[in-house]
Amino acid sequence: MSQEFRLNNEGLINRKKEIIFSFNGKKYTGYEGDTLASALLANGVHLVSRSFKYHRPRGFFGAGVDEPNAKLQVTMNGYSEPNVNATEIELVKGLSANSQNCWPSVNFDVGAINNFLNRFFPAGFYYKTFMWPKSFWYKIYEPFIRKAAGLGVASVEKDNERYEHKYEYCDLLVAGSGPAGLSSAFAAAKNGAKVILAEDKPRFGGTLLTDDVTIDNLSGKDWADKIISELKEMPNVVVKNRSQVFGYYDHNMTVMFERIGDHLEQKSKFTPRQRLWYIRAKEVLLSTGSIERPIVFGNNDTPGIFLSAAAKEYIKVYGVLVGKKPVIFTNNDSAYETALEFKKNGINPIVLDTREEQNSQLVQDVKNQNITIKFSHAIIVANGYKKVNSVLVGKLNKNKTDYEKTEIIECDCVCVSGFWTPTVHLASQSGNKLSYNDKIDAFVPDKSKQSEKSIGAANGTFTLKETIENGFKIGSEASSRITKKNNPITIPKSNELNHNPHDKFWCSPLPKGKNYKRFVDFQNDVAVSDIEIALKEGYRSIEHVKRYTTLGMATDQGRTSNLNGLQLVANIEKKIVPQVGHTTFRPPFTPITIGAIVGREIGKEFMPTRKTPMHDWHEKNNAVFVDAGAWKRPRYYKQGNETLSEASRREAKNVRDYVGICDVTTLGKIDIKGPDAAELLNRVYTNAWLKLPVGKARYGVMLREDGIVMDDGTTTRISENHFHMTTTTLQAANVLSHLEYYLQVVWPELNVNVLSTTEQWAGLSLAGPKSRDVLAKLFPNLNVSNEALPFMGYVEGSLFGVEARIFRISFSGELAFEINVKSDHGIFMWEKTMEIGKEFNIQPYGTEALSTLRIEMGHVAGPELDGRTIPYDLSLEGLISNNKDFIGKRSLGREAFKSDSRQKIVGLIPVDKKSSIPEGSHLVENKDAKLPNPKIGYVSSSCWSVENNNPFSLGILKNGKNMIGKKLFALSPLKNTVIEVEVISSHYVDHEGKRVRS
Amino acid sequence: MLNIKCPYCGDRAQKEFAYGGDGTVKRPELNKEVSNKEWDDFVYMRKSLRGKHIELWHHISGCRQWFRAQRDTATHEIFKTAKISEEI
Known part of the structure; x- marks a missing residue:
């Protein structure tokens, strides 16, 4: 099909470059610079979608963000995206689009039966219909609604496009490059302000591309081009097209959505598709313009009916006629500009004006062109199903409540203008309380809450002269407040035709006995009758009316429907619009992609990965990793076809029998220095620290102020005023913040510095009866005997020339040592230890074996330190000093914490000695009790005891100290298991602690 | 995202900070007898004010200093920030 609606001498498209694209499977041709909408219109395609509820045929209505109908499923580069606005997406080679919400096709849509049944689908239909019976909801109603809801289909393919985020700061952000934006940005830039336009x-x-005006004797477009090219030359200015500021947040943080890749035929691998800019501006100027609103009349949603400014934009920007036999329906002067554009291109429109005879310059111009104008006329109803073919027109009576006579006018398009609505979304988002301007029948920004100002049409200023004057003035003032410069400016002279005031007429009355559908909100299919029903049923608040009817709740956020909806409610309620108020404007202004929100934080970039210096070795030795916070820790080292449990038992057994080596780099390490370091520890830990000798380590437990255990670990006195604290892997950051809080806020008099050194030290644990033999060979010059390096001892040594710290501490309950070297030497330390340990049968072990070893010993870890336990619960009451105060001590005096039947840690073994007890199981006395079965405890950690060769668990049990020997049941509704268990001591292995001291 | 002026580093984005709660709470002195009520007030009782609120923030991804801020909980306006050693 040739582009029979394309004009030869109009438009800003590149005719030298043809682009072939497809729509609903058919090939079409357009030009570079087209939108999908303008290219389809050039080919005479109007019917593009079916409406949401009634599946009525819909065509293009606007030419940009105002478009409510033309949401298409678009495929580019093999990636399919739903709800793409055809009026915004630029035509690019290979683009393929399809209609949504119709089956089997947009031309013949089975769902259109809803249109003929529409009296059964009034406002609140879903609320009313799907209420009863209740049991139908889950199986019948919900699946049905889910299927009917939504428009396009989200892709299930991986999105291979690249998305980026950017953070930017500037003095002035100017949103919108129409006359207001250009003049304010220019004035601000001249004052040396850092400007983003x-x-x-x-x-x-903006409108300079379509309006017949001159500035400084240049056409609007030429003046815009001149200003833009000057701005682009200035180093303090960033000029961005295809970039929408869609959200205004606290403290002048705005977010801008930049479309970079979609319009490019070829783009490099590293060109992002879209970029999100977080812009913190000292001042934001909102020159977002205005959007034309329709007049409501019968079947006003028929394809071929456009906003009049959209029709003008299709001619001026794209060189496309939306029809060759236009009717223009207006209540104001601006539609006359559209009439003139048609006329210039040899088309004779008919103008219907709801006002009485007008004689403004513009109307006079139209009259001089011999264009037919019918004053006091309105369209009653449009005829035609898939495309408008005529309109029934009536001469309005004096009160404009009925028609004196009617006639039919044939046409192939209707251009409608119901005056202009300032785009106040961003201002409103910023917290600006809008006020109603009676002169323009719309809300305008009023008192600013943040540093923002609306200018031009966004502020209700509709003449070019005033807009440019304000733009220069406000841009200059705002910037000079920041830069303290005041460059003199000359405001350019502009030329435009005067307009007469608009008519408040917004909806054509229904002739007696007629029941035409008159749509207020196209995208959500909300008609005048729906809003009437909502009010009849008692809905009063505009927020309720909105939710009940879904008025303005579609992806276009009611850009063309909002004010007409408010006007309707006001009329019925016999109020005025400001009394009705407006609904809340929320970001984003237009839909943005999930990809842009997510940016680069996907896959392995979702969060940082922390690897220990020995990570590569683990990888090479078949380690299976587990996440511990951001760390990757070896869970077990797989040999052959071993399962997790086989491998972990082997590794744990090897520790008990010989010697194992475990990467403990991930433990939190905090360096504590200063004359009051011991005093700090004494206040932070529950036990005494002042007298810890140099060269000794001590186990400590710290509480929160509410008495709950926060963390545990060993801390070593390296020298008089220097301690090395360790924390659990997951609490490392919290413990550091905790210490900093007390040092800076509560006890600033303490002279102590704390610093995280977790990543400065690589650590390994050497555990098992043969560990001393390995250590002795690693440090041949060091006396590592039990006497020289006793349990909880600390020495420094040289590991083949590498400075090392050796701690005799144990988590596994075996004779064990921990060696730390500077991170760079971590792999050397590890490999050397493996090499030397070979003759002692050394094997690496992962976190799973580590857990087994500590559970058997009854040592507590994360699952027990779960934010609900006090020291007594964990049998750590022996660590509470009676001779000093410490964080959280006062809370331990609370009645419930002293209760005799308080929960306590216990050991649990299955009576059958075979069944593993799932972690998280509930402990109950009677497995068959009536639900809810009273729970007296829970299973916190489970393992397979390698020492006793049967399952063993730790649990927290009410009255635990008196329950030893009792038989209980461990129920796991998740795993569907019921296991009879016996309560025993939590120290299952070596309960006297001999091994660690051997 | 708020813009918070760290008294040590200057204006920074909120995501560099951690919130630290009511900045007027005073911990009872160590080794001092305190009543149950006094202790409970310190550990648990916090006002949920609408309006000016003095609160603690921690520049956790920056200088790691704790400081106080006076913020309006309804509008998020931050009137002042001050080092712990300073009056707010």
Whole structure:
């Protein structure tokens, strides 16, 4: 099909470059610079979608963000995206689009039966219909609604595009590059301010591209081009097209959505598709313009009916006629500009004006062109199903409540203008309380809450002269407040035709006995009758009316429907619009992609990965990793076809029998220095620290102020005023913040510095009866005997020339040592230890074996330190000093914490000695009790005891100290298991602690 | 995202900070007898004010200093920030 609606001498498209694309499977041709909408219209395609509820045929209505109908499923580069606005997406080679919400096709849609049944689908239909019976909800109603809801289909393929985030700071952000934006950005830039000028569309200039005006004797477009090229030359200015500021948040943080890749035929691998800019501006100027609103009449949603400014934009920007036999329906002067554009291209429109005879300059111009104008006329109803073919027109009576006579006018398109609504979304998002301006029948920004100001049409200023004057003035003032410079400016002279005031007429009355559907909200299919029903049923608040009818709740956020909806509610309620108020504007202004929100934080970039210096070795030796916070820790080292449990038992057994080596780099390490370091520890830990000798380590437990255990670990006195603290892997950051809080806020008099050294030291644990033999060979010059290096001892040594710290501490309950070297030497230390340990049968062990070893010993870890336990619960009451105060001590005096039947840690073994007890199981006395079965405890950690060769668990049990020997049941509703267990001591192996001291 | 002026580093984005709660709470002195009520007030009782609130923030991804801020909980306006040693 040739582009029979394309004009030869109009438009800003590149005719030298043809682009072939497809729509609903058919090939079409357009030009570079087209949108999908303009290219389809050039080919005479109007019917593009079916409406949401009634599946009525819908065509294009706007030419940009105002478009409510043309949401298409678009495929580019093999990636399919739903709900793409055809009026915004630029035409690019290979683009393929399909209609949504219709089956089997947009031309013949079975769902259109809803249109003929529409009296059964009034406002609140879903609320009313799907209420009863209740049991139907889950199986019948919900699946049905889910299927009917939504428009396009989200892709299930992986999105291979690249998305980026950027953070930017500037003095002035100017949103919108129409006359207001250009003049304010220019004035601000001349004052040396750092300016970002953002334009949503590909072309700068806004209405200057379509309006017949001159500035400084240049056409609007030429003046815009001149200003933009000057701005681009200035080093303090960033000019961005295809960039929409869509959200305004606290403290002048705005977010801008930049479309970079979609319009490019070829892009490099590293060119992102879209970029999100977080812009913190000292001042934001909102030059977001205005959106034309429709007049409501019968079947006003028929394809071929456009906003009048959209029709003008299709001619001026794209060189496309939306029809060749237009009817223009207006209540104001601006639609006359559209009439003139048609006329210039040899088309004779008919103008219907709801006002009485007008004689403004613009109307006079139209009259001089011999264009037919019918004053006091309105469209009653549009005829045609898939495309408008005529309109029934009536001469309005004096009160404009009925028609004196009617006639039919044939046409192939209707251009409608119901005056202009300032785009106040961003201002409102910023917290600006809007006020109603009676002169323009719309809300305008009023008192700013943040540093923002609306200018031009966004502020309700509709003349070019005033807009430019304000733009220069406000841009200059705002910038000079920041830069303290005041460059003199000359405001350029502009030329435009005067407009007469608009008519408040917004909805054509229904003739007696007629029941035409008159749509207020196209995208959500909300008609005048729906809103009437909502009010009849008692809904009063506009927020409730909105939710009940879904007025303005579609992806277009009611850009064209909002005010007409408010007007309707006001009329019925016999109020005025400001009394009705408006609903809340929320970001984003237009839909943005999930990809842009997520940015680069996907896959392995979702969060940072922390690897120990020995990570590569683990990898090479078949380690299976587990996440511990951001750390990767070896869970077990797989040999052959071993399962997790086989491998972990082997590794744990090897520790008990010989010697194992475990990477403990991930434990939190905090360096504590200063004359009051011991005093700090004494206040932070529950036990006494002042008298810990140099060269000794001590186990400590720290509490929160509410008495709950926060963390545990060993801390070593390296020298008089220097301690090395260790924390659990997961609490490392919290413990550091905790110490800093007390040092800085509570006890600033303590002279202590704390510093995280977790990543400065690589650590390994050497555990098992043969560990001393390995250690002795690693440090041949060091006396590592039990006497020289006793349990909880500390020495420094040289590991083949590498400085090392050796701690005799144990988590496994075996004779064990921990060696730390500077991170760079971690792999050397590890490999050397493996090499030397070979003759002692050394094997690496992972966190699973580590857990087994500590559970058998009754040592507590994360699952027991779960934020609900006090020291007594964990049998750590022996660590509570009676001779000093410490964080959380006062709370331990609370009645419940002293209760005799308080929960306590116990050991649990299955009576059958075979069944593993799932962690998280509930402990109950009677497995068959009526539900809810009273729970007296829970299973916190489970393992297979390698020492006794049967399952063993730790649990926290009510009255635990008196329960030893009792038989209980461990129920796991998740795993569906019921296991009879016997309560025993939590120290299952070596309960006298002989091994660690051997 | 708020813009918070760290008294040590200057204006920074909120994501560099951790919130630290009511900045007027005073911990009872160590080794001092305190009543149950006094202790409970310190550990648990916090006001949920609408309006000006003095609170603690921790510049956790920056200088790691704790400081106080006076913020309006309804509007998020931050009137002042001050080092712990300073009056707010």
